[in-house]
Amino acid sequence: MALAKFDVSKKVPISRAKIGDESQRWKNVTLKAMGGSEELSFPVMQASTVNEVRVMLAEVLGEDLSKIELYEKKGCQMKRLRHHEEVPTKVLVKGIKNFARKVEIYPHPFVVLGAGHLGLRQALHWQKIGQDFILFDRKSKIGGNAWNGIANKTSKLQSEGAHYQLDYDVSDGVERLLPFNKYSFWPSRDEILGHFHDVVTEYNLWPHMVMSTQIMDIEIIPEPKGAHERMKAYKVKHVHVGDRFQGQLDATQNALAEFSGQTLGMGEAMASCMAFYPGALASPHRKTFPGEDIFGGQVGYGFNDEFDYTKTTGQNGIVIGMGAFAVENIRTVMENNSGKFYIIARHHNLLLPRMLSWYVNQSRMPPPAAVILRAMEPMYKYYGKDPWSYHSVMTNADRSVASIKQYTRWGIGDIYFLGVFYGKVETVEGQLK
Incomplete structure (x- = not known):
C-alpha cells in the first residue's frame, strides 16, 4: 500500500470536511x-x-x-x-527504544582517502557522529594537492562564503564561523593550512590519520551469505612512502613509478566503507620552449613557490595560459609592482569580476548565464571586449538566453581588469612557438 508523504511539523488543518469526505x-x-x-x-x-x-x-x-x-x-x-x-x-x-534513526553497526572502520579539504570534512563528520574511521594520505602534511602542492605562498582562496571553513556544516551552522580578523574572506594558503591544522587538532583527528602512505590496491570482499549488501568489506593494501610525495609536483609521477608493483613492506587494513577524495590537477603540464636555455630572465611555473615574484618588480614578462592560475599570477606580479605583462593564450577565456563571484555564491539557485553576462558588460567595457562575443558563449539574437561552455577553471578577481585598464596587462590570442 502506498504511503503518502508527511511533515511531522505540520499541524492538523482546521476545516470542515464535506459530507462523504x-x-x-x-x-x-x-x-x-x-x-x-x-x-x-x-x-x-x-x-x-x-x-x-x-x-x-x-x-x-x-x-x-x-x-x-x-x-x-x-x-x-x-x-x-x-x-x-x-x-x-x-x-x-x-519494537523500538526511541524515535531516533537506527545506527548501523559495521564490522570494520570506514576509510577516507585524501587529507584535502573534502577528505578532512568527511573525517570531521564521522568524528562528530562517533563513527570509527582511518584516513590515508600519501603526503606527509595535510591540505591535499591543492594547498599542499599547487598553491604558492601568495595563493588565496578564490571563492567567497563560509563553506570552505571546516567548522561550517549542517550540525553547527554559523555558530562556529571564524571572525574576519582571524580568517579573511579570501584567506591565503598558509591561513587555510593553519585552519585545517587547528580543526584537526581541536577535534582530535590525528590518531585516525595515517600520513605518508600510498594505497596500492583495494580488494572487494563480498558480503557473507544472506547478509545485506552493505555488509561487504574492502581489503586496503598500503605502503609507507615517507616524504616522496611531499616535494614538487613532478615528484608525484616519479614516486608513482617507483612504488608501482611493490609488494615488499605492504600493510593491510579492512574497511566497511570507502570515501575517495583524490583531488585534481595532480600532474603539471611541463613544456620546454626553444631558447629557454639561453634566455637571461627567470623562467618558471607559478605553482608551489617555483617562481620568485619579487624579481618581477619593474620587469616586463609573459604569462602563458588564461586559466584561473594565470589570473592569480597576474594579480601577484601586479602586487609586486611589475612592469607590463602579456597574457598569451590560444583562446580568450571569460573572467569573473569579484562582485559577480559574490553574487553567484550567495544565490540559492544558479543565476541564468544571460544575467551574468549582462552584469559583466561594464567591466568588459574597460577591457575593450564584449563578453557575449566569446567563443564559449552561445546566445540568441536578442541576448535574452545564453549558455556558457568553458572548460578551463574560471579566473576570479578585479586586478586583471584594472591591469588592462591602466595598460599594465595585455592579452594576446595566439600560441608560443
Whole structure:
C-alpha cells in the first residue's frame, strides 16, 4: 500500500470536511515508545491504517518492519492493534527504544582517502557522529594537492562564503564561523593550512590519520551469505612512502613509478566503507620552449613557490595560459609592482569580476548565464571586449538566453581588469612557438 508523504511539523488543518469526505480529514497521532517516555506527534489522514504507520516508522527509523507493533491502552489492559485497523490518536509502539534513526553497526572502520579539504570534512563528520574511521594520505602534511602542492605562498582562496571553513556544516551552522580578523574572506594558503591544522587538532583527528602512505590496491570482499549488501568489506593494501610525495609536483609521477608493483613492506587494513577524495590537477603540464636555455630572465611555473615574484618588480614578462592560475599570477606580479605583462593564450577565456563571484555564491539557485553576462558588460567595457562575443558563449539574437561552455577553471578577481585598464596587462590570442 502506498504511503503518502508527511511533515511531522505540520499541524492538523482546521476545516470542515464535506459530507462523504470524512476519511480525508486530518487528525493528530501521538506515538510513544513502549517502556520509554519519548513521544512523537504528526498528522495523518482519518482513514490511515496501523500498517501504514508501521511502514512509515520502519522506513524513517531504519528498523525491521516485522519487529514493530502498535498497541492501544484500554483501561488497565493493552490491546494489540491489527494491521488493517484505523490508527487511533494515541498509540504505544513496541519494537523500538526511541524515535531516533537506527545506527548501523559495521564490522570494520570506514576509510577516507585524501587529507584535502573534502577528505578532512568527511573525517570531521564521522568524528562528530562517533563513527570509527582511518584516513590515508600519501603526503606527509595535510591540505591535499591543492594547498599542499599547487598553491604558492601568495595563493588565496578564490571563492567567497563560509563553506570552505571546516567548522561550517549542517550540525553547527554559523555558530562556529571564524571572525574576519582571524580568517579573511579570501584567506591565503598558509591561513587555510593553519585552519585545517587547528580543526584537526581541536577535534582530535590525528590518531585516525595515517600520513605518508600510498594505497596500492583495494580488494572487494563480498558480503557473507544472506547478509545485506552493505555488509561487504574492502581489503586496503598500503605502503609507507615517507616524504616522496611531499616535494614538487613532478615528484608525484616519479614516486608513482617507483612504488608501482611493490609488494615488499605492504600493510593491510579492512574497511566497511570507502570515501575517495583524490583531488585534481595532480600532474603539471611541463613544456620546454626553444631558447629557454639561453634566455637571461627567470623562467618558471607559478605553482608551489617555483617562481620568485619579487624579481618581477619593474620587469616586463609573459604569462602563458588564461586559466584561473594565470589570473592569480597576474594579480601577484601586479602586487609586486611589475612592469607590463602579456597574457598569451590560444583562446580568450571569460573572467569573473569579484562582485559577480559574490553574487553567484550567495544565490540559492544558479543565476541564468544571460544575467551574468549582462552584469559583466561594464567591466568588459574597460577591457575593450564584449563578453557575449566569446567563443564559449552561445546566445540568441536578442541576448535574452545564453549558455556558457568553458572548460578551463574560471579566473576570479578585479586586478586583471584594472591591469588592462591602466595598460599594465595585455592579452594576446595566439600560441608560443
